[in-house]
Amino acid sequence: MKVAVIGCTHAGTAAISNILKLYPNAEIDVFEKNDNVSFLSCGIALYVGGVVEDPNGLFYASVEGFEQQGVRMHMRHEVTVCDMEGKYIEAKNLENGEVTGYDYDKLIITTGSWPVTPPIPGFDLENVQLCKNFTHAQEIIKKAKDAKNVVVIGAGYIGIELVEAFEEADKNVTLIDSEARILNRYFDKAFTDPLENTFRELGVNLALEQTVTKFEGNNKVEAVVTNKGSYKADLVIMCVGFRPNTDLFQNQLETLPNGAIIVDEFMRTSREDVFAAGDCCAVAYNPTKQAAYIPLATNAVRMGTLVAHNLLHPVLAHQGTQGTSGLKIYQHNLASTGLTEVAAEASGLNVRSTLLVDNYRPEFMPENMELKIKLVYEVDTHRIVGAQVLSDADFTQAMNTMSVVIQNNMTIEQLALTDFFFQPHYNKPWNFLNQVALQAMGQVAERKSNLLLLK
Structure with missing residues (x-):
């Protein structure tokens, strides 16, 4: 079995690693435009801020490691022709311009994403930098040494982390975004206000x-x-965000309007023997029950793993995603999963929310810390569709629990009575996840009571 893999960051790396285990006799050809694989771009801000001193630690697989296992790694190669009908591709060597043709039995598209680059006059000026791969990280580090005034455009996760890193490096930092709040895709206002206040x-x-x-x-x-x-x-x-890197496959595969490849639960595209995974794809989004574009490394490694398992037969289905993510900025620890209240309403869901602000353990404990947690749920079904947490202590792992809650279509009633342990060092008799769900149940009861009074 000849397997061709186009692109080798997270999804590609996961697919290759698992194919080697599941199909040791497979012939694997990998085509990658960069000279490295598996770069964790989420670590760029840590590299910029000096938290990570050795950038080699931002890789978890290597070209040499794959080659030692028999994988043919065509680095600095760009696929220029992809004939899915004839199962044939051509790749250009970016070092010498030579073009070579290859045939395949199975094609895996893991071409990832690329930064959105609006057509802004002056974009080609020196020191206007993108932030995606290892080369970008090296350029940013190099140019930041002599820079005094740094402007970050885009208030998503990467932009926010870079602002912190540059501020701690004593730069004059300006953050520009077209939205009224930072991180508006991931958190509601009560959670972004404290971060904005700290920045100011x-x-x-x-x-x-x-x-x-x-x-x-x-x-x-x-x-x-x-x-x-x-x-x-x-x-x-x-x-300012990312777009799926799928121009090569236009008019050959079913995609979302933004070009994200549509796959089924087994990572199969609309073409037989063509699979796709990672940031180039749409993914099943459980809160809305719709396909969505959610470029996250966690989604990519899961999808890449599924490609390998389903390469010959559909045996392992994707369970969907909640888009769970977390962030640490200065003293603030925050995480979210599923839909914010604003995003839920924009998606057409009829939702309500409840916000709990409380000490995380009993008041008799000599040391304590406040946490803030929000729950978003459907009015009619009581199904939980989103959650957010913020504290100076680290409760971000609670959003992993809430991710499972959303994936399993749990209601506020079910969460309210879920069994969590109690120990005064860690929590209260009613865990804060129970508490916020009980608070939501109280809202429902109050609403019913008001409706009865109106009658």
């Missing part, structure tokens, strides 16, 4: 509800101009 207290300039119109400078960027002002810049980092 530390001197970060939050230029929110602003759209970049141009970059100014003489060869090298000197300023970022928005619809509301101009900001000095020696270095600009673009973090």
Whole structure:
């Protein structure tokens, strides 16, 4: 069996590792435009901030390791032709321009994503940087040494983490985003306000509800101009989001409007013997029961693993995702899973929410800490569709529990009475997950009572 793999970051690496275990006789050809595999881009901010001193630690697999297992690794090769009807591809060697053809029995598309690059005048100026791969990370580190004024564009996870790293490196930092809040896709206002307050207290300039119109400078960027002002810049980092890297497969596969490849629960595309996984794909999103584009490394490694298991026969189905994620910024530990209240309403779901703010353990304990947790649930079914947590102590793992809750379609009543342990060092007799669900049940009871009074 000849297997061709296009792209080798998280999904590709997971697929290859599992194919080697499941099908030791398979012939595997891997085509990757970079000269490395398995780079954890989520570690770029840690590298920039000096938390990770050795960037080699941001890789968990190697070209040499795969080659020692018999995988033919075509590094610095770009696939330029993909004939799915004839099961044939051509790849260009980016070092010497040579083009070579290959045939396959099974094709695995794990081409990942690429940063969104809006057509902004001046984008080609020196020191306007993307933030995605190892080369980008090295360039950012190099150019940040002499930069005094750093502008980060995009207030998602990567942008926020970079702002923290640059501020701690004593840079003058401006964060620009078109939305009114940071992290608005992942958290509701009660959870982003404390982070914004911390940034402002530390001197970060939050230029929110602003759209970049141009970059100014003489060869090298000197300023970022928005619809509301101009900001000095020696270095600009673009973090405005990602798009699926699927241009090569246009008109050959079923996709979402943004180009994300549609796969079934066994990672099969609309073409026989063609599989796809990772950031190039749509994924089953349990809160809405719809396909969605959620580029996360966790989704990618699961999907890549599933490709290998289902390569010959459909034996292991994808259970869907909740888009669970976490973040640590300064003293703030926060995580979320599923839909925020704003996102749920935008998706057409009829939801209510409840917010619990409480000490995490009994008040008689000499030391304590406040936590904030929010639950989002459907009005009619009481099905839980989202949750968020924030505290200066680390309760982010609770969102892994809530991810399982959403995946299994649990209701507020079921969560309220779920068995969690009690020990005063760690929690209260009613665990905070129980408490927030009980609070939601109280809302439901109050609503029913009010409806009866109206009658």
